[in-house]
Amino acid sequence: MITLTGVSTDQHSVTEPGGARTLVLEGVSKRFPTGTVALTDVSLGLGPGDFVTVVGPSGCGKSTLLRLASGLERATAGSIDVRAASTSYVFQDATLLEWRSAARNVELVGELRGESKAERRKRAQEALDLVGLTGFESQHPRQLSGGMRMRVSLARALVAEPELALFDEPFGALDEITRLDMQTELQKLFRLKRFAGLFITHSVSEAVYLSTKVLVMSGRPGRIVAEIPVPWDYPRAPDLRHTAEFAALTGRVSHTLGEHS
Amino acid sequence: MTAPRVAQADAPLLSEPGEPRAAAGPDAPGPWWRTALVRSVPILGALLGIAIVWYAVTYLALPANQRFLLPPPHEVFGETLTNARVMGPMAAALGRTFGVTVVGLVIAVVLGIAYAVVMSQWRIAERVLYPYAVILQTIPILALVPLIGIWLGYGFPARVVVCVIIAVFPMIANTLFGLQSASPAAHDLFTLKKASRWQRLRKLQFPAAVPSIFTGLRNAAGLAVIGAIVGDYFFQQGAVGIGGLLRVYTERLQIDALLVAVTLTALFGVLVFSVFAVLDRAVVGRWYGHTGR
Numbered sequence A: 001m002i003t004l005t006g007v008s009t010d011q012h013s014v015t016e017p018g019g020a021r022t023l024v025l026e027g028v029s030k031r032f033p034t035g036t037v038a039l040t041d042v043s044l045g046l047g048p049g050d051f052v053t054v055v056g057p058s059g060c061g062k063s064t065l066l067r068l069a070s071g072l073e074r075a076t077a078g079s080i081d082v083r084a085a086s087t088s089y090v091f092q093d094a095t096l097l098e099w100r101s102a103a104r105n106v107e108l109v110g111e112l113r114g115e116s117k118a119e120r121r122k123r124a125q126e127a128l129d130l131v132g133l134t135g136f137e138s139q140h141p142r143q144l145s146g147g148m149r150m151r152v153s154l155a156r157a158l159v160a161e162p163e164l165a166l167f168d169e170p171f172g173a174l175d176e177i178t179r180l181d182m183q184t185e186l187q188k189l190f191r192l193k194r195f196a197g198l199f200i201t202h203s204v205s206e207a208v209y210l211s212t213k214v215l216v217m218s219g220r221p222g223r224i225v226a227e228i229p230v231p232w233d234y235p236r237a238p239d240l241r242h243t244a245e246f247a248a249l250t251g252r253v254s255h256t257l258g259e260h261s
Numbered sequence B: 001m002t003a004p005r006v007a008q009a010d011a012p013l014l015s016e017p018g019e020p021r022a023a024a025g026p027d028a029p030g031p032w033w034r035t036a037l038v039r040s041v042p043i044l045g046a047l048l049g050i051a052i053v054w055y056a057v058t059y060l061a062l063p064a065n066q067r068f069l070l071p072p073p074h075e076v077f078g079e080t081l082t083n084a085r086v087m088g089p090m091a092a093a094l095g096r097t098f099g100v101t102v103v104g105l106v107i108a109v110v111l112g113i114a115y116a117v118v119m120s121q122w123r124i125a126e127r128v129l130y131p132y133a134v135i136l137q138t139i140p141i142l143a144l145v146p147l148i149g150i151w152l153g154y155g156f157p158a159r160v161v162v163c164v165i166i167a168v169f170p171m172i173a174n175t176l177f178g179l180q181s182a183s184p185a186a187h188d189l190f191t192l193k194k195a196s197r198w199q200r201l202r203k204l205q206f207p208a209a210v211p212s213i214f215t216g217l218r219n220a221a222g223l224a225v226i227g228a229i230v231g232d233y234f235f236q237q238g239a240v241g242i243g244g245l246l247r248v249y250t251e252r253l254q255i256d257a258l259l260v261a262v263t264l265t266a267l268f269g270v271l272v273f274s275v276f277a278v279l280d281r282a283v284v285g286r287w288y289g290h291t292g293r
Ligand SMILES: Nc1ncnc2c1ncn2[C@@H]1O[C@H](COP(=O)(O)OP(=O)(O)OP(=O)(O)O)[C@@H](O)[C@H]1O
Pocket: A032, A033, A034, A036, A037, A038, A057, A058, A059, A060, A061, A062, A063, A064, A065, A220
């Protein structure tokens, strides 16, 4: 665990020293074969009950960070340690299979794992109920709104019972109202499931509202320049966003972001 | 340090997004024959248009002493269609051509899909195999047909080969395009879930290719008809199909029979094309969950 800024930490932003860590990156750098250096010397650690959001200027290597953490890309330096029986990845667009109904999209995870039909049906239904899509099981993606497609995508992530959940700007393409809605729901789900979450976003308010800790990245090559803990317990009321404390914290994140862009 | 607690902490976890949307579009899904009937209206309209032009040419453009060049439709069809000596061989020939078309199309479809699947699995396979497909497409088929006749004889197999050569390319190209159409993110999803090559093909690439495969099928079907007729037209030996008859009628200046044969051939092509157009609509529409349209 590397603390880059001298800020105090509370019970949410840190797990006990030596405790179970779900994801640990130490001194990770990524240089693409094209020569682009996307990340330099990034270190972070998260465990169950941590929900870490990452904000940073466009192109600073945020997606690369997630791809490294998920194993889709290899680091060129440093070490990445994942101790999760199951990892889920939520993409920016919902990335649903258009020819499958909502339920069958969620069932895909069980199919690839070789679960029995009855088992994966049951689990898919539970996940869809959890994200509020009861009654929409047989609808195909083209018949669903953008927000509902993202719910299916969340259900597909949850059905894997992830210990580590990675989110790459999942709400970036949604309209403002739907976006706030989805934020409220995601943190409720987080309270329920307590996975270790790593969430990329462009929105400072989204970063603060959702997380136990906000990481601020510099422009390319990306590195983590600040680590700002967020104190509030879950579930968080939507109105939290209108409080003075919230404004103070988002102000601090924005300021740090501005200094390093 | 604990700020605003949530009052409605244990309200239902997620809000309801509203009623399920109705699945159907404006045109409710009828039985398949209704769809077929509705869709054939434009074709019937086109036939009517052709008949009108035909009459106009016969009676308005041609002087009376040259009218034998294009007798009016009612004479052509009235006399020829009831003439068993002409219609018997013509029906038999059409049957043979139909056989070649169907077998050629089936082979082209199976071969084309298999070829594309192999290419989609290994980049090197695509590099090595694609040029052959392109060569097959660009080679002057008319130069090849006599050779095929010499090598394979003039029977059914040679005709099927000509048909396959002409019809297979759109199958290969469309299937490959479809297999490669899944988004990089969808591929990432399968990679993260540790999907096997077979699972990726069966659950991602192939389903993503279904609409393109049907596009390929429609094109291949049209070309299979042409392929069967071309082979037949150029093979001057062996049992004649409708292509062979076209040549015979032309040589003997049997204008009536020629016109009937051309008409039947065209109708045959339209029929094959329509069958696949209807199939395409039905399957691909359902593929994305809409009914009808
Ligand atoms: N496969 C790749 N090959 C070469 N360069 C790449 C590759 N993937 C990303 N990059 C480069 O690495 C840098 C970081 O990319 P990345 O997608 O991680 O940024 P990001 O922070 O997610 O940006 P955004 O906020 O716009 O999503 C960019 O300059 C990008 O062009």
